[in-house]
Amino acid sequence: MSRGSATPAKSLAKRRLFTVGAHVVLVAASIAMLYPLLWMLSASFRPQNEIFGATSIIPSSISLDAYVRGWSSGLQVSFSTFFANSFIISALSVAGNLAACSLTAFAFARLKFWGRGFWFALMLGTLMLPYQVTLIPQYVLFRNLGWVNTFLPLVVPKFLAADSFFIFLMVQFFRGIPRELDEAAMIDGCSTFGIYWRIMLPLSVPVLVTAGIFTFIFTWDDFFAPLIYLNDMKNYTVTLALRSFVDSSGESDWGGLFAMSVLSLIPIFLFFLFFQRLLIEGIATTGMKR
Amino acid sequence: MTVSPLDAGVPAATATAEPSLWLKFWRRNGAGYGFLLPWLIGFFGLTIGPALISLYLSFTDFNLLQAPSWVGDANYLRIFTADPKFLQALRVTFFFVVFSVPLKLAFALAVAMLLNRGLKGLPIYRAIFYLPSLLGASVAIAVLWRQLFSGDGLINRLLAMIGITGPSWISNPRYALSTLVLLSIWQFGSPMIIFLAGLRQIPRDVYEAAAIDGAGRGRQFWSITLPLLTPVVFFNAIIQTIDAFKSFTPAFIISSGTGNPINSTLFYTLYLYQEAFGFFRMGYAAALAWILLIIIAVFTGISFLTSRYWVHYDD
Numbered sequence: 001m002s003r004g005s006a007t008p009a010k011s012l013a014k015r016r017l018f019t020v021g022a023h024v025v026l027v028a029a030s031i032a033m034l035y036p037l038l039w040m041l042s043a044s045f046r047p048q049n050e051i052f053g054a055t056s057i058i059p060s061s062i063s064l065d066a067y068v069r070g071w072s073s074g075l076q077v078s079f080s081t082f083f084a085n086s087f088i089i090s091a092l093s094v095a096g097n098l099a100a101c102s103l104t105a106f107a108f109a110r111l112k113f114w115g116r117g118f119w120f121a122l123m124l125g126t127l128m129l130p131y132q133v134t135l136i137p138q139y140v141l142f143r144n145l146g147w148v149n150t151f152l153p154l155v156v157p158k159f160l161a162a163d164s165f166f167i168f169l170m171v172q173f174f175r176g177i178p179r180e181l182d183e184a185a186m187i188d189g190c191s192t193f194g195i196y197w198r199i200m201l202p203l204s205v206p207v208l209v210t211a212g213i214f215t216f217i218f219t220w221d222d223f224f225a226p227l228i229y230l231n232d233m234k235n236y237t238v239t240l241a242l243r244s245f246v247d248s249s250g251e252s253d254w255g256g257l258f259a260m261s262v263l264s265l266i267p268i269f270l271f272f273l274f275f276q277r278l279l280i281e282g283i284a285t286t287g288m289k290r
Numbered sequence: 291m292t293v294s295p296l297d298a299g300v301p302a303a304t305a306t307a308e309p310s311l312w313l314k315f316w317r318r319n320g321a322g323y324g325f326l327l328p329w330l331i332g333f334f335g336l337t338i339g340p341a342l343i344s345l346y347l348s349f350t351d352f353n354l355l356q357a358p359s360w361v362g363d364a365n366y367l368r369i370f371t372a373d374p375k376f377l378q379a380l381r382v383t384f385f386f387v388v389f390s391v392p393l394k395l396a397f398a399l400a401v402a403m404l405l406n407r408g409l410k411g412l413p414i415y416r417a418i419f420y421l422p423s424l425l426g427a428s429v430a431i432a433v434l435w436r437q438l439f440s441g442d443g444l445i446n447r448l449l450a451m452i453g454i455t456g457p458s459w460i461s462n463p464r465y466a467l468s469t470l471v472l473l474s475i476w477q478f479g480s481p482m483i484i485f486l487a488g489l490r491q492i493p494r495d496v497y498e499a500a501a502i503d504g505a506g507r508g509r510q511f512w513s514i515t516l517p518l519l520t521p522v523v524f525f526n527a528i529i530q531t532i533d534a535f536k537s538f539t540p541a542f543i544i545s546s547g548t549g550n551p552i553n554s555t556l557f558y559t560l561y562l563y564q565e566a567f568g569f570f571r572m573g574y575a576a577a578l579a580w581i582l583l584i585i586i587a588v589f590t591g592i593s594f595l596t597s598r599y600w601v602h603y604d605d
Contacts, residue, residue: 018407019409022404022407022409023409023411025404026401026404026405026409026411026415029401029419030415030418030419033418033419033421033422033476034418034421036434036438036444037421037422037425037434039444040434055444055447055448055451099328100328100329100332103325103326103328103329104325104326104328104329106325107322107323107325107326107329108326111321111322111325112318112322113318113319113321113322113323113326114315114318114319114322116322119326119330122333122338123329123333126333126337126338128532128586128587128590129337129341129583130532130535130536130579130582130583130586131536132536132559132562132578132579132582132583133340133341133344133579133580133582133583134336134337134340134341134344135340135344135566135579136340136344136347136566136572136575136576136579137339137340137341137343137344137347138336138340139566140354140572141335141340143354157332157336159328160328160329160331160332160335160336161328161329161332162332162336162337167329192321192325196325217424220428221427221428221429223429223538223539223542223543224538224539224563227542228563228567238429239428239429242429242430242433243429243542243543246433246436246543246546247546254437257433258433258434258437260430261429261430261431261433261434262430264428264429264430265425265428265430265431268424268425268428269425272417272420272421272424272425276417276420279420279424280416280420280483283480283483283484284483284484284486284487285487
């Protein structure tokens, strides 16, 4: 497969040179990309007096002090509460998003009803709507309901399928499932809900897992909604706690701050480790933001 | 006549008695609306309702405690004629969009093209470049960035090794915003993955034919790769631009919510947040939100209108 008019031998040498050069560039780029992350990881294991001045990513000695210090955080509440809060909010968000978005997507992909095209167009229209536009009336609504400083404003919208991106994702997937399956079930006397529950959902595990993981990551990382809805430190998520940490004692205790930052990245990193192929496919086929 | 809610239209038993109109409507549409119910509640209660109310609020003075009072176009008038912070927020946001999006996409495309040459180790490289993109939106990374570019941060220590004394990047109004642009570029992984998927769609034989006709690498890029990839470039550009307009968290963390030094990281969303939740000028903030919506809509509209002149679709 030689290119152009170059002689095969010359072309082969050129190719080899290119391959070596490309690997050199890519390895250098990889190191540059990962260096900050690895440096933070190693800084979190350094003794307090060693963090400043250290540029290498291999600590000379390993100490867990920063994790112990960071966990109690110098705030009134420890990180066990913050992690528990983040987990509860993220888990409920996943449950809500999967349930509500799949119900909606099933209606759009499979059921025939008056006005379906109209509602579907409106649903697509909300994909582009920046959340700032609904922010203030939503805040007023949740405040009047007495939900401020609870998890409800963060979780209830997920149970009402407020994130149309995931509906769209599931509609696309459901449309690919052969209709013969639901027709056969229908003839056998399966109810509409039965078709959704026993046929569509079991066949849609890949899209449900993808949507679930991305919902978890987006919620886990979310900073804005907790910032405006949670005021009591007992209800803080990890993201809010890190922000308080960096603004209060952070500048004097980078070690503790890095230790908690590293811990906060672990759930996402685990998804990366075990579901990387699914995440990459999700991005390549749907243009998911991350 | 079918009463089956399934689109396939499997004939079901016709009703014996003459049912009322409502009953008929319910039989035909009940299942559909039943499944749609949570979304409909959310759509009216959390999306379209609030959007319209915020449009109304943008013409009022509203501090959350007293009822909104109508002020006509006063909010918009002040925003456009007497609000230097609004102009500053626009400047900051446009600077961020104009530098971060093209640079990020250029990196993404360059690396994707290098990876697409059939190199060994593609999955490893892809994973490494993707990781910052996956982690990058978290507060933890913004915290890290704040340390890296602080006066005694890692970057300055590295610079000191080659004899350069760097400034305190994040507290210097000349550089603070650029560190955020850099943070955004660092996350080029997900557009890279989309480019990789796009590059795989380009058939090899097109390049072979071009090579036989004597087209060099540069010519191949400009005449084959780029034109065939324009739909992907277009998609990435739209998604990344909208995202960049809405960027909030990094600037908030790095400036402790102030947008400082001297408003050099006052992103549009950060300004909106300060107006709404710092000063409780909810009507004013609602006006800012609607202006943001219009900016994004105009940008998206122009992109789609001009796309027919530069985006190449197969047929």
